[in-house]
Amino acid sequence: MLLLGLLPLMLLRGCGCQAADAPLDVTAEFSVRMYHQLQILGGEENIIFSPLGVELALGMVELGARGSSLEEIRQALGYSNLRQDEEFSLMSNLTRALSVDTYVVRLVNSLFLQTGVRFNKDFLQLMKILxxxxxxTVDFSESAAVSEHINSWVENHTESKIHNLVSADDFSSATKIMLVNAMYFRGSWKNQFRPENTRTFSFTKDDGSEVQTLMMYQQGEFYYGEFSDGTTEAGGVYQVLEMLYEGEDMSMMIVLPRQEVPLASLEPIIKAQLLEEWANNVKRQKVEIYLPRFKVEQKMDLKETLQQLGIKNIFTKDADLSAMTAETEDGQNLFIGKVVQKACLEVTEEGAEGAAGSGMIALTRTLVLYPQVMADHPFFFIIRNRKTGSILFMGRVMTPEVIEPFDDNFDM
Structure with a gap:
């Protein structure tokens, strides 16, 4: 499995004109609200984004914000009940909890500053420490060269999986600072799928149409539960499957409605407290799993989404980001011009990058005495740290990787 998340925030100058001790993440509500906003804007498409990436990037902006600009960020992220600045310790501890040997999580942050502008030394020092x-330093007026340089930085920190995050059109002589947050994750399933059990299978989309995809299969011990929202809105009972990565700190949680129930009927009930309920109530038992191999990738301009979540002031010329600049500079004229995230998720038999298998055998639905998770229709997922609750990635699969009849992997 390979997961990537990137979030740059471009600031413009107005034209004057230890893991076991890590605290629980408090931003689950923000993550879910953000997902619902992307759902509204996304139509029937796949969704993939990194809540932790957004949280960290906004945390970097928060370091330089004051007044209402600061309070809007704290309110939206769920930090209002924390002591002032306590969230920076929280974010630092959450990222430290991800540093283990059984999987790879690489969190890298960078500040690209306009040459000639004096920035607050304390702000820069805290960015380095926290x-x-x-x-x-770069010259944003050289927009083509800067975009090429930043894109190269991004590629180098994501194993060349994310390309062309920004373009020359994103920069001008008005751009004064760009904050980039890149996340790279690679993990192997604790219980891997056997490639020889993978074969083509029909996946039914919410509109009733079918596509052919590669379906992985295995039986084994997994965390599983059946839940009901108490109404018919989500089709009654739905399934939750949690699959662990090696080391057991990280997991992928898959939420699957009944075959005849569109995912859109289940999505409205997803709330922060429900994520915790799923995690606390799935039980280890023998499960038969059919899961498509899939890869989802998405680039999104998140400015509108964040505005809908209450973070508005930083995008206007009334923004107060004066803590970023030296006293001799006019920090009152800084504001956020653009927010972009590009994320990629790939799920294979081994869970690791590049896994593949060409041998296939016929799979049929069989009568079994234990639960069967048949993900042959749209589903919701999260990738989370089980100790801290922090959500690295969240999204949905409406259409998996499609296998065409002329593809070498297509099994007639």
């Missing part, structure tokens, strides 16, 4: 951010 976010381990690299600091580099």
């Amino acid at each position: 976010f381990r951010a690299e600091v580099e």
Whole structure:
């Protein structure tokens, strides 16, 4: 499995004109609200984004914010009940909890500063201490060269999986600072799928149409539960499957409605407290799993989404980001011009990058005495740290990787 998340925030100058001890993440509500906003904007498409990436990038902005600009960020992220600045310790501890040997989580942050502008030394120092951010000066008026340089930085920190995050059109002489947050995750399933059990299978989309995809299969011990929202809105009972990665700190949780129930009927009930309920109530038992191999990738301009979540001031010329600049500079004229995230998720038999299998055998639905999770229709998923509750990735699969009849992997 390979997961990637990137979030740059471009700030413009107005034209004057230890893991076991890590605290629980408090931003689950923000993550879910953000998902619902993307759902509204996304139509019937796949969704993939990194809540932790957004949280960290907004945390970097928060370091330089004051007044209502600061309070809007704290309110939206769920930090209002924390002591002032306590969230920075929280974010630092959450990221430290991800540093283990059984999987790879690489969190890298960088500040690209306009040459000639004087920035607050305390702000830059805190960025280095709290976010381990690299600091580099560039000339944003050379937009083509800057975009090429930043895209190269992104590729180098994501194993060349994310390309063309920004373009020359994103920069001008008005751009004064760009904050980039990149996340790379690679993990192997604790219980891997056997490639020889993978074969083509029909996946039924919510509109009733079918596509052919590669379906992985295995039987084994997994965390599983059946839940009901108490109404008919979500089709009554739905399934939750949690699959662990090696080391058991990280997991993928899959939420699957009944075959005849569209995912859109289940999505409205998803709430932060429900994520915790799923995690606390799935039980280890023998399960038969049919899960499509899939890859989802998405680039999104998140400005509108964040505005809908209450973070508005930083996008206007009334923004107060004066803590970023030296006293001799006019920090009152800084504001956020653009927020972009690009994320990629790939799920294979081994869970690791590049896994594949060409041998296939016929699979049929059989009468079994234990639960069967048949993900041959749209489903919701999250990738989370089981100790801290932090959500690295959240999304949905409306259409998996499609196998065409002329594809070498297509089994007639």
